[in-house]
Amino acid sequence: MTDIPRELIDAILGEVKDMESLKRCALSAPALRGSSQRILLHSMSVHAEGRRDYNAACALLAVSPHVATYITRFTVYVSSSPATPEKLRSFQQLLSKLTHVRRCAIRGGTSGSWHDFATLVPALFEFILRSDLTKLHVLFVSELPIPALAVLVSSAPQVSFYNVGVDTNGYDGASLAGKQSNSKLQQLLVLQSDGVCDVLGRPQFAPSRANLRRLSVRSADVDISVGIFFATANTLEHIGFHYRPYNVVLDHLPYLPVLRSVDIPMESSSAHKQHLIDSVASIVVSRPPCLEEIIITYRLQSFHTAFLRSETVAALDAVLGSDATAPRIRWRLSFGWGNDIQTSNRLADFAALVRVEMPTLYRRGKVTCERYYLWGEEGEWALR
Template sequence: MSVVPPELLDDIVREIDDLESLKACSLVVSTLRHTSQRILFNSLTIDIKNFTAIRDLLTGSPHIAHYVTSLRALLAGLDVESFGRILPKLQNVRKCFLDGVWYSSRRSSAPLRSGIPPIILDFLTRQPLRTLGLMSIHIPIAVLRNLVKIIPTLYFLAVGIEDGADAVPAHTVSQPPVERFALNSLFLIGNDVGQFLAHPHNISCVAALRHLSVRPQGSGWAGALIEGASSTLNHIEFNCSSYPPPALPHLPALRTVGFTFSGQIIPSARAEIISQTANVLSTLAVPQMSPALAKIMIIQELARDGAFDPSPYLPLITMLDKALAAYPIPVSIGWTLRLNDGETQFKHFADSVRRGMPKAHSVGRLLLEAYVPSTTRIKKVGGYSYYS
């Protein structure tokens, strides 16, 4: 071992993608231990089930805490004070996700959003975070304003906003405008944060935004965010579970736009959302609106009954084929269908899209994929990718 350069040993260990092999390497010799442990403990998930073991590990082997750059904490049931004693050991976290569903009302079994305890807020302000995700949690307005200034990538899922001890609707809060911003990517589901960021006092925080992923709520904030970031946006993704996307303004830097249609809503409602989405996308027929557009991605999630009816998509398919033909450089379209059952449904789907988009199909710009979540093997059906 001594004749092998340490850098080469490190490179060899980094090529190992098997968890058990990495564990074995960490126990063989000291020359492999630290590199193996650095990979094994790069990402750490803490919840009520493993909390005691992780606390003992970080206490007995304090050097491991320095390897943790990605932290996910499921706060349900965790003792805040005990959890807080672990946090000072973690000083190199770059990516952090906090799930705040950790208590229920006495009157209801439904989980409620908790606030962020001061000890955790202090931890977040001390870390050189590049990515932060918050789910089902309340945060103070002052904290939110600071996060969008200093963290490039933010995920907000069902996050509420509070001002001091009392919750205040985001759109009613009067604050000085945000003057500096680092926000590059924003993934957002929930009205409170959306309305806050879309407020005229705060809209400047998205002025450098390049990636936006939203679930429109029908209150207009999604359109305001797109307008505020229109000069820099490269990628937009819409989860059209409840509402269609807003109208698209002039987006000179836009490269890709994606749409996900839920299979968990009733067919008539889904058909209406798809129809309205087709109307929104009709602006793409004017290439000057999005001159850099290179790809459109559409995902249809599993239906409740596992069936797939392509008929609601026909107006969208026809409109896209006509609109994309207007671009001097052909735009690609990727269409993914998530299925419970495979080949028959997918063939029907692929044939329908191929007939509806003859121009895109003829120039080889149409990519159709089917994905069955239970497996990851790839099949080819009629020349298209099929995951089963």
């Protein structure tokens, strides 16, 4: 066992998805212990109160300091109550020990106001700025000051906001000075956070947006949120939009000269989608020369949800198949139910439908299907 390269052990254990099996590996042999623990202990969540509060996390790392080097994902739940001096010290000590975090999430409390946990912000920002983050998520926070937004949106290549409100009171453009320097932002996901879209589309945020390549927005108000598409039109390579009705956004978007892919979400409330056909046709006609892919994200609400009608799928094949240079189609199916076997079977059924009803694109190798996880990064490919 000691002669096996650690890289090979890491690769093998990385394929083990069952936590109990990993625990047994950690206890079975010294050569497996470190690699197993790195997987088991890669994530930490801390709360302001309760069993997993800042004090408990500090105590854990004091007893087992090596664990801190395993933690690459960190979630902090912030309280609506101001932190006591003791909790603030524990919070600062905890963050000082976490030197390998690459993904960080900040989740608001019951009220979620940024001002409620203002005492934690200096330590939190120091941690965010010194960490080499690849992803930052901000969830359930209201009254986020614009200067704080400037820091957060510039601190990682991938940043997301979910249910975040922005406080624009007392805003002074000078307060952004230095907060957007060396922005890392390349991918931005904004869900139900119209104020974030509005503010980030303003001229003062041009430094933060300078390298933005991927933008996905879920909004109920096109007029408020579409401005960021105009502000980033010359750099956007990938876009997604989740509006209701979703097709209305196509009439509001600017020309995107370097666009490579567009993601169209589709609700499963009806089995025939004429507006889906119209939207795809509109994209094909007015597409920039570098558009390579149209992604259709299709959410199945239940096991009994009907697929698209065969004539709808066939119509899409006709729209795209008539032009040999048209972009490829990628179907992404998101399941809100079922186990792996059930979802795999449904995915296979849909892939069979696509093979039959999209013969032109299938013959050209320009249609694929995958299982899609909204918060995940993996797809399961069904078409070969």
